[in-house]
Amino acid sequence: MAGHVVPQKVYFVIFALLIGLTGLTTWVATLDMPSPWNTVVALAIAIFKASLVILFFMHVKYSSNLTRAAVVAGFFWLAILLVFTLSDILTRQWIPQSTGWTTTIESPH
Amino acid sequence: MAEHQAQSAVMDPLAHQFDDLQQQHEASNFGMWIFLATEVMFFGGMFAGYTIYRHEYFTAFAAGSHLLNWKFGATNTAVLICSSLTMALAVHAAQTGKRKALVTFLILTILLGMAFLGIKFTFEWSRDWNENLIPGELIAGHPFAPQGEILKQLQEAHAGLPQVELFMFFYFALTGFHALHMVVGIGLLTVLTVMAWQGRFSPERFNPVEGSGLYWHFVDIVWIFLFPLLYLIGGIS
Numbered sequence: 001m002a003g004h005v006v007p008q009k010v011y012f013v014i015f016a017l018l019i020g021l022t023g024l025t026t027w028v029a030t031l032d033m034p035s036p037w038n039t040v041v042a043l044a045i046a047i048f049k050a051s052l053v054i055l056f057f058m059h060v061k062y063s064s065n066l067t068r069a070a071v072v073a074g075f076f077w078l079a080i081l082l083v084f085t086l087s088d089i090l091t092r093q094w095i096p097q098s099t100g101w102t103t104t105i106e107s108p109h
Numbered sequence: 110m111a112e113h114q115a116q117s118a119v120m121d122p123l124a125h126q127f128d129d130l131q132q133q134h135e136a137s138n139f140g141m142w143i144f145l146a147t148e149v150m151f152f153g154g155m156f157a158g159y160t161i162y163r164h165e166y167f168t169a170f171a172a173g174s175h176l177l178n179w180k181f182g183a184t185n186t187a188v189l190i191c192s193s194l195t196m197a198l199a200v201h202a203a204q205t206g207k208r209k210a211l212v213t214f215l216i217l218t219i220l221l222g223m224a225f226l227g228i229k230f231t232f233e234w235s236r237d238w239n240e241n242l243i244p245g246e247l248i249a250g251h252p253f254a255p256q257g258e259i260l261k262q263l264q265e266a267h268a269g270l271p272q273v274e275l276f277m278f279f280y281f282a283l284t285g286f287h288a289l290h291m292v293v294g295i296g297l298l299t300v301l302t303v304m305a306w307q308g309r310f311s312p313e314r315f316n317p318v319e320g321s322g323l324y325w326h327f328v329d330i331v332w333i334f335l336f337p338l339l340y341l342i343g344g345i346s
Contacts, residue, residue, distance in 0.1 A: 003134050003319065005204045006197075015194040022186045022336075026179065029341035038344060042337035050330045057197045057326045059138075059319075067138050074146030078153040085157050089164065 004062035014056045021049050122314035130313055137316035141323045152286070152331050159279045159338065166275065171343035172268035173276030176242060176259065181232050182340035185225050186332060192221035193329045200322045203315035208308055211318070215302040218325065222295045229288060237277075244277040253277065280339055287335060290328045297321045 025045040029038065055061040060071055127133040163170045199214035237243060241254040253274045255263060263273055301321055304310065310318055 003138075003204060005201065008198065008201055011194060011197045011201070015190060018190045018193075019187060022183065022190065025337055025341065026183050026345070029179070029337070029345045032344060039342060042341055043334075046334050046337055049333045053193065053326050053330050053333070057193055057329075058323055063138065064135055066135065067142055070139055070142035070146060074142070074149040077146070078149050081150070081153055081157050082160065085161065089161050 004059065006056065006059065006062065010056055014052050017052060018049055021045055122311055133314075134316060134319075137320055138323070141320040145323060145327050148327060152283075155279070155283055155286070156334070156338075159283070162272075162275055162279070163338075163342070166269070166272040168266060169268040169272030170276045172263050172266035173273045173280070174339060174341070174343035175262065175266070176237075176255075176273070176277075177280070177340050178233065178236075179340040179345045181228055182336050185228050186336045188221055188225045188228070189329045189332050192218050192225070193326055195221060196322050196325045200315070200319050203305070203310050203318040204312055206312040208305065208310075211305045211310065212302055215298050215305060215318075219295055219298050219302070222291050222298070222325075226288060226291055226295075229284065242277055244274045244281060283335055283339065287328065287331050290331070294321070294325050294328055297324065 025042055028041050028045070031038070033041070054071065060068060063071075123130055123133060127136065195214045195217040199211055199218060202208075202210035202214055238251075240259055241251065241256060242259075243251060244253045246252045253270075255270070255273075263270065298321060301318055304317070
């Protein structure tokens with residue numbers, strides 16, 4: 001037999017957790033938390049749910065290191081995309097920009 | 110003799126290029142994960158674009174999110190999680206050589222996938238069509254033009270209409286490509302169901318079932334992120 005056979009009970013436990021976390025993320029959205037926290041909590045729950053799916057439903061917990069490397073590589077490259085893009089977008093306001101030689105000319109009325 | 114070889118090629122669960130079943134299983138999973146890494150990048154580009162504009166047009170994206178009905182989003186999340194469970198159970202049935210259970214779980218997964226698409230089309234996209242919330246002029250003569258209560262709601266939220274339209278672009282691009290992946294997945298599972306019925310899988314060789322399962326779970330993961338980012342970001346009451 002090829003591959004690890006996960007007991008069915010594990011699948012049902014993970015399923016219950018995923019449904020519960022969906023309820024939790026929906027409930028959290030009804031709360032009015034200070035600015036970034038709603039998004040942070042929602043994303044944290046989503047990442048946790050995705051990890052459960054990857055580890056148990058997708059058998060990565062029982063997979064070889066080669067498979068795990070492929071999984072990590074995919075999400076690592078996504079992290080590069082997000083971190084480098086956001087490090088540009090979010091820091092543009094930090095340094096005042098010179099406006100160069102252009103001047104604002106009031107149009108005569 | 111040639112006939113005999115052809116016969117054994119069909120019956121032998123081990124393809125000739127592999128040393129053993131373990132290696133064959135390993136190669137199949139590894140290849141599928143490499144493909145899924147490209148899928149992560151495919152959806153990742155759209156998620157990155159979404160993040161930037163969500164940062165840029167904070168209020169408009171919150172107002173846009175209020176145009177969606179979170180109850181349908183939550184229902185569909187539950188439907189997809191159920192389908193992931195039946196898919197995982199299908200792989201389990203294939204691994205343990207239970208042909209009838211395999212066929213049953215594959216059909217259940219297909220039905221749940223169709224339920225997801227049904228909810229999306231009937232209750233969400235058709236309503237967006239009726240309320241003129243389809244962005245751009247993707248469909249000629251049917252521009253983005255919210256009216257009545259919806260327009261009032263957007264104005265009260267001080268949301269710029271072009272920015273809300275941008276949110277709807279992201280909404281349709283992300284959920285549209287997600288739905289397209291569901292359609293492909295249902296196609297794959299239909300083929301698998303026929304093959305499973307014919308008894309083409311065994312505990313020694315069930316790689317197509319497991320590979321398609323990985324794909325199905327991946328599509329589920331995409332939705333796990335889409336649900337809070339599209340339906341819940343504006344807060345719900």
